[in-house]
Every structure is written in structure tokens, then in C-alpha cells.
Amino acid sequence: MRHGVRVIRDGDGIMRLHFGKRFLRGAVLAFGLAAPGLALAAESAAVTSPRVTATLLSSRDTVVPGERFKVALVQKLAPHWHTYWLNPGDSGEPTQIRWDLPAGATAGEIQWPAPKAIRVEPLVNFGFEGTVLLPLEITVPADAKPGENFALKAEATWLVCEKICIPEEGSFSLDLPIAAVSTVDQAAAARINAAIAALPKPAAFRGKLRDDAGKLVLDLPGLPAGVADLRFFPVSDTLIEHAADQPLTAGDKPFLTLTRSSAFKLEKPEVTGVLTFTETGSPRAVTIVADADAALMAAGGAAAPEARPAVVRIPMPAEGADLTLWAALAFAFAGGLILNLMPCVLPVLFIKALGFAQLAHRNRSEVREQGLLFLSGVLLTFMVLAGAVIALGALGSSVGWGFQLQSPPLVIGLAVVMVLIGLNLLGAFEIGTSVTGLGDGLASRGGRLGAFMTGVLAVVVATPCTAPFMGAAMGYAVTQPPVIALSVFMALALGFALPVVALSFAPGLLRLLPRTGRWMLVLKQAFAFPMFATAIWLIWVASVQSGPQGVLAALVAVLAAGFAVWLVGVTRGSFARRAFGSVLAALVVLGAGWFTVQNAIPGTATEARAGDIEAWSPERVAALQVQGKPVFVNFTAAWCITCIANERVALSRQEVKDAFARLGVVYLKADWTNRDSRIAKALAEQGRAGVPLYLFYPARKEAQAEILPQLLTVDGLIAAAERAAGRNAKTAALP
């Protein structure tokens, strides 16, 4: 028996494990010495039994008032032992956590990982083996006092079984200092984020559950072709015989045949569960919602479903999940086309077009060649981006379009690119064959590399933007198998490249442009300012993500970049001078890069709270609907320019505020500036992969939301508010 550990077996045969304080301190000390650099504050003392080692893990070392952060209950299980999922299967009991939190603090529900079917012939259990993290979210009250401790206390109970079962329980406590700035525990956060990334994501389709001669049939429209090893895990334990085979009938209308539970009961017309399968050999898991048909509802003894309010749809490409492939391709193409007009993209493209005009007077074939090189630059870059989105998606990460802007160092990198382009446009520096293809000056011939790189750069500067039509297409793409997702991205790329390529092929269009002259230089310089404006916006994004440190990091990066290009410029000439200049510039850039990465840490900014706008949570929406209040949800991010534009032109307008106040609309904001799996999940449920998304929930319990267009108007918003409040414009206008 180890010193200081007591095992108490009570009347129920429940093992309770207690550790002497001295033992713990010794163990913690030994652990700390063995692994220096690991922050001990972010993990509670372990509760151990021969079967389970459990701890409470926090993603933060220190917290700030009002913030939400992730924690996880970690269970490290001995070989062959398992704990249980939400529906434990034929026997067993899920892990439960009872929280004892400071006043005002709240803990969310456990976000259940995808279960495994664990055979205990002839029965089956649904649960976890190995190491399992049960993540959830904690909210620190806004009135928490910096300087004090935020005490997280939890009592968890779990049943751990091999063949025999042992109920265990443990007390966990973590004291996190409340500070002005929260500190992310990188190691713990990485573990929790990996667990969250691996959570099953909402399927892009809804299932349908129906009766077929006594068997249950689960229709899975939209199930990707080529998947295998399907298994449906219902949340309800009275739906199916858990151990029964679930044969899949493939084809264009795939379905699973399930065996009705001997204790069959349907409580709601909506059946939820997790579907696990393998797709091209790799395991996948999605959450799925299926609508039970009326006959089944009657058999299940549930009350007849309330007439479900039909989802009101504004004829806009709102729901990615409903799109056909062709529609998605068309939307992506249109979105790409519109992307050309975005303030950060337009200057780059316009200058390229002017370059063509210049060249066209001399050499038409070269213009065509450059057009094609530009196209390949665009296609390749989109391919890389699509590959990243698909790869991260395959790893279970909930990413969407614009995900790259959830990383402060990348945001800052983009800001630096914008500043450099601006400086270049102003003529502050020239580079031989410029990376941008702009430095060549308008009069010189753009290099081949230049044309290609312009394509790359155009995509890079376009990434912060979402154009209308793009949201739906991207939402569709990320839920599809890689080949289709790539096709959608390619359609977007083709739309994006079209204007420049068309220009290079249509000499008629080029002739419309005036001849070279001073106006070109002036225009070129003028275009520097949208670039600087974009940089300002990106630095503001970094400030929202990382607080004052983020701003410092961004400005240092800009300074270093400017200094480096200047250095390279002034040290031209002899080889020695060039080498000296380059090395020094490289050192400056490396130093600034290091500084940026060190200082731009996501999630260290306190959440901005604006007046009467509340933070979003699905629970809050449900609660407000029960209270009979219409709810408006704004899914936004600081890096989403379309979102900000909508806030300016519609959401923050007095008419809208007045209408919301008059109709009792509650305005909730889901801020996706930093990664948030709950928001990603909510977006996916609406068939979206990114922001903006605007939802209006009617003031009725469980009523479905209306999806508003991606470009808001004052009138449209007020009309939607009136629909949600159950009034039409006329009655609302009456005194």
C-alpha cells in the first residue's frame, strides 16, 4: 500500500479513494521535478484506483472575469476497462459531474466524444477505453474579483467496467487565480482542444426514422458514398436493440436497418445520436438528428408532435446543406467573382490589369501567358487552402472559411503583407522581380514569376473576406467528401480569377483602357490607402484576439518588415553589402517574428461586452424562447469584414435598435473571433462553415429559426424581427 493513500469501501461496495495531503504534495513535487515547465496549476490532483486515474484539466492557468474557458475531466483507464457514454448501451451508467462553483459561475454540459461499441457478448456497451477527455465550458462571473482565486470544485461519479463493474467517485478541485489577463496553459489547452476537435460534428443532413415491417429504418440521405462500418448510437436507450446488427443498404437512398428495442419508446419526434463510420479508411463520427415518421411516433407512445413551425426561408442561398452540387458550384463561382471587388483585393488586381494594358500595346501573347500564370497561382493557392480545410476537417477539427484568421500570428502576418503592398504602391521600395509583381513598375514587363505570385497574393489578401454566395457554398463544401469539396473550392478560384484572365484574353477590353500616363501612377499610389486601411483593420482584429500584447506584436512586426525592406533597398550594390543587408534584414524579421508569436496569444483578450447585447449560448436561446421572446443571434467575428459591414449598415442603426426594443427582441452575439467549438457546431447545424450567419428565432418554444441573408438591410432586418415576434408590419405599426 502506498503511503498516504486510503481506500475506503463503503456499504454499497463503492470504492472511495482518498489521498493524504502529504502524499499528494510529495507526488506533485516529484511530478513537478520530473517534468519542469509543466504548469501544475491547470490540472487537479489525480483520483486514482487500479482501474482509473482521473483529473480535472483546465485550459487556463489564470482567468479573467466574464470569460468562458474549457476544462475537461480526464479518465485514464487501465487496459480492458471502460467508462460509459451518454447512452451506456445494454448496461452501465454514464459519467456524471456535479459542480460546486463560485456564485455566478456556470458549467456547461459534458461534450461527449464519439463512443465505441464495446462487446460483452452477447451484449454491448457504449463507452470509452484508453484515455478519454470529457470537455465542457466554464463561465467565470463578470463580477469575479481579480486577485482572488476562482475555485473549481467538482464531484464526479462514474461506473468503470471490464466484465465486472465498479462505481467510483472522486472530488476534484482547482484554484485558478483571477487576473486582469488570462493565461492559457498551452499543454492543457492543446489536449483539451484536441479532444474538442475530435468531437463528432453535426452531419450535413437530417435522417429519417421510419417503420418497415417491425424493423426500424434510418434513412441517411446525403451520406457520402464509399463509407463503411456504419454504426448508429442513439442517445435514447429505448430506441433500438443495441447489440443487434445494423446492416447498411447502400445506393442513392442509403439506409440502416435497426432492430426496435424491446422497451421501445419515442419521446420526441426528433431522434438524436452519433453515427460512426470509416471514410476512405479513416474513422469519422457525426452527430445526427432524424425525424421519426408519424406512424412510428404513435407506436412509440409519444404525444402527437406539435405542428412543427416550418422553417421560414428567405429566397437566398442560405442553407449549405440543402444545396445541390451544381448550385454550390454556381454559388462558389459567383462568390469568387464578387471577391474581386473587396477593398483589399481590388488594388492588387487593378494594378495587374493596368500592367496588362501596358503590355498589350506591345505583346499580346505575353499578356495571355501572364493571365494563365495568374490563374495557376490562384488555383494552386486555393488548392492549398482547400487542402488545409479538408485535412483539418478530416482530423475532426471544426474549421471553416476564415479559420486561418483565428490565429493571431497569421492575422498579424497578413497585416504586414498589406502594409508592404501599400508601401510598394507608394513607391517606398522596389524589389527586382517583386514578389507582388507590382514593384516592376507599370512600364516594365512583369516577370512570369511575378504574374504567378500575383495570383497567390490575390488569394492571400482575399482570405479575410467573405463575399455573398460564398458562405453557402463553403458550408456545403466542408461537409462533403474531399473530391466535391475541392471542386467547390476550384469553382470559387475560377470565379475569382475570371476577370483578370478574361482581360488578358480579350484585347478589346484592354483597348478600352486609356494609354499609360501620369494618372496611372496617381491611381497606383491612391490604391496604397485601402491596403493600409485593411492593415489597420487586421491589427484591430489582433487586438480583439490578443489584447494590448497583440497590438504591440503587430506594430513591431510592421516596423520590422518596413525596416527590413528599407535595409535591403539601401544595401544594394556590391555583393558584400547585399549580403550584409540581407542577413541583417533576415535577423530583424526573425526577431520580430519570434516576438509576434510570443505575444500574440489567442484568447487573452477580455470579451468585449456591448451594452444590451448578450453572449450567445444554445441554452440561452431555448430559455428565451420558452419565455416567449423573439431572439436574434448574430454569428460574427472581428476578422469577418462582411459581418462588420452588416453591423455598420444595419445592426447598429437606430431604426433597428428601436424595432428590436419595441418588439422585445433579445440580441445575442456569438463571437467566433477566436476558435469556439460550440459556435462552429451551431454554424454547421445551419449548414455553414463560417460567419456571418444571422438567425431569428420566433418567440415560441423550440420553434425553428429563420435564416437571414448574408447581407443585411435595415428593412429586411425589421421585417424579420416582426415575423419572429409574430406580428406583421401592419399590426405592429398600429398604436
Add this chain to the structure above:
Amino acid sequence: MQSLTRQTFIAGLTLAGLAFPAAAFAQGAAKVGAPAPAFQAVDVEGKTRNLSEFAGKTVILEWTNHDCPYVRKHYNSATMQTLQKDMAKEGIVWLSVISSPQGEQGHVDAAKAKELTVQRNAAPAGILLDPNSKVARAYGAQTTPHMYIIDPKGTLAYMGAIDDKPTSSAASLEGAKSYVRQAIAELKAGKPVSEASTKAYGCVVKYAPLS
């Protein structure tokens, strides 16, 4: 060497799994409203008991495993014993069934089973020893406890949990709804059983491998 034997073992298990699809026997023939599956088992007195001998009487089957924490919840608090005694007063035949095979948790011989009854002050009308899990297979018993009620005509009237609190915590007993009491009361009143099939909860029944 050791790893080799383990591999062989796992391979054997896999083969066994392929040969006998789980669904084929996880789902017993037991179905509420249908005749209860017939069984034949030796009780702790060494007598062979048949379901048919109880024709005209209501029979309750209780799957049990004295080491299972869920079973212990009901015995340590004496709720199970009270239920057994109350049912006996109504003239109902209570049979406890032990289906754990030799070497598995809950397996007992006749002497140990009788000793447990005395020790726990339990009052079943009989205890069936089912070390080959034959009765368990016939009924598709999943957990301990798992309860079945057979009406005097031999029709299965109830199958499922003992109550509506699927946890091993003793505190859950207070305010728990006994599905067994509810079903018996409804049967007595000549009413249909309102909750005739519920999800059983508890430890998994340890099945003997099919030989």
C-alpha cells in the same frame, strides 16, 4: 509466448463473434404480450423447475448477481427483500435467477446461494442456478437486476428495470418508482400494464460462452 497466446485468444474471440452474430442471441424470445419463454433449471434445493409448473400463478423473475453494485443497492437498503415479501403475500412466485458461469462475478453454488439468502434476509420462493446462461438467453436478460413478470396465463406482462432510477447510488431509492409494484397493481386491477417494457439497468449479465 504470452503475446502469442493472447493473439490466439483474441483471434478465437473474433471467430466466435463471427460465427454467432450477437443479435441472434442478445435478443431473447421474450416479448411482452407473448407467451413467456419456457425454461427448465435446477434450483438451490437440487430440484428441476419448469415454468409450466407455475401455471395459474403470477411469476416474477429477478436476475441477480450479489456482487453487482446495482444489486447491492437494492439488497443493502432491504428494498428488494421488502418487495419479495410483499409479493409473496400476494401469492406471487418470486424466482431469483443467477446466470453467471463458473469463474465470473456472481457465480455461486447452491450452498453459497442459500447462505446469501439467510445473510440478506431475502425471501424468494426459489433460486434458479443457470451457470450455462440458458434461461438468460431464453429471456434476453441484459442486466442485474433485470425483472420479468409472467401472468397466470403464462403471458409475459412486464420486462425491464426494477425502478426508474438507473444508478447505483443508494440515495436514488428515495422517491424511485417501482415498475414491478406498478405492473403488479395494474394486473391485479385487471388493467393493462401501463409501462410494460422498460430499459433495464445495472451490471451486465455475465454470459457463459455458447459451447
